[in-house]
Amino acid sequence: MRAFVFAMEKEASPVLSAVTIKKTERRGYATFHECVYQNVPFLVVISGVGKAFAAASIATMMEHYDVDSAINFGVAGTTNGNLAPIGSAVISSACVEHDLDTSAVGDPVGLVSGINIVEIPCDQKLLLQVKEACKQVGVQAEEGLIASGDTFFFSGDPRKQEVIQRWNPLCVDMESAPCAQIAYVYHVGFVSVRLISDWMNPSVEYDENVPLCVERIKNIALRLLQNDRP
Secondary structure, eight states: OEEEEESSHHHHHHHHHTSEEEEEEEETTEEEEEEEETTEEEEEEEOOSSHHHHHHHHHHHHHHSOOSEEEEEEEEEESOTTTSOTTOEEEEEEEEETTOOOGGGTOOTTOBTTTTBSSEEOOHHHHHHHHHHHHHTTOOEEEEEEEEOSOOOOTTOHHHHHHHHHHOOSEEESSHHHHHHHHHHHTOEEEEEEEEEESSOHHHHHHHHHHHHHHHHHHHHHHHHHHHOO
16 A cells, blocks of 8 residues: 655645544554545555654554555755746655765765665656646646755755755755655655745745645645545
């Protein structure tokens, strides 16, 4: 079955309010809702904010639930408001951990030791499914690199500019890459979908645009489930 992974309750609540919740469990910090929509079973995971909670929830999910694909939904700031404007969706072609740095021992910045990958690839088939669902519900969608780290960047932060210059991601968030990393080692199809909430002034735009973004997340998620019906 599919799993939809969210960092925060407010991102997941529109989806949860539109479906039937059959069972809810708390494992570690994360909450797991076994759900049904139009006779299609699926899982909603609320991980908590940041890389550690995200990775822990994905690993726990893989161990305890029969999941064959995972989509990490959330909101994020764009790095290019012309290509990925506020209210549009960014779908990950790959993910990178911008704050992972073992360059002191000769590694490239962002290298995930063990699997020795900088840009963690996402599932192309799943990407196309999400892109089609976005089209069906009228949400502009672009695919591209998503960079993740445990920092919410405000406008003018020179660290954000360093991330942009190094990798040229389409958006920056806090959970996509660790989710992608764990899904990769479990050999489970993964993609991240970020609805764009802010660009030039995150401290104002984020609060203004989250309601629109989470409603669009719901529309995309439910359309994916509708498309899963036999």
